[in-house]
Amino acid sequence: MPLYHLALGKKGCNPCGQISCEFSVMSYHILHLLSHNLKVRIKLDQLHITDLDSGTDKSVPLADVAVIVCAARDTEFSSSSLRRMAELNVLLLICNEKFEPCAITLPYYRATNTELLRRQIEWTPEWKTAMWRQIITAKVRNQAANLAHLKRAHTLLTTIAERCEQGSTRASRVLFDA
Structure with a gap:
């Protein structure tokens, strides 16, 4: 597993999807911290990420980062790295073991609306199931x-979408056998 994953976003767009944020022109990368047992510190405006298990060390210019998503257990952030992230308007999103957001850190004077994120976190299991069913149905209809x-067989997929069956594996089997 890589020490971290650097995903590129577009300048001027919102790289964190549904979260409403403003980013400086220089910041447009999303940094995913996925490996466990990491130590994050700042040195000369470089974010140094050390894998404490393997001893490997990577660095990223903090000025190029807009969002850091931490989905790893036992990750340590130095207070100076948190302070510098705040100064450069870097959003830090902490996820739980299921990769669901559970905390967000923002600079104190930053105008950010987290209402949508908060509402998504509070979704009930029934609502999540209903949304997932709509997503699967739309995907199956699109494949049909x-x-x-x-000009290939598509009626079975159309029928599955109409019935809104949750068996997406059945739909994919029909799709790949067609």
Whole structure:
């Protein structure tokens, strides 16, 4: 597993999806901390990430980072790294073991609306199931439309989408066998 994953976003867009944020022109990367037992510190405006298990050390210019997503257990952040992240308007999103957001840190004087994120965190299991069903149904309908466009068998996928079955594996089996 990589020490960290650096995902590129577009300048001027919102790289964190549904969270409403403003970023400086220089900051447009999303840094994913995925490995366990990491130590994050700052040195000369470089974010130094050390894997304490393997001893490997990587660095990233903090000025190029807009968002840090930490989904790793036992990650340590130095107070100076947290302070510098705040000064450079870097959003830190902490996730739990299920990769669900559980904490967000923002600079004190930053105008950010986290209402949407808070509402998503509070979704009930029933609501999540209903949303997942809509997503699966839309995907199956889209695949059926693609098969119809290619003049291949698509009626079974259309029927599955209409019934809104949760068996997406059945839909994919039909799709790949077509």
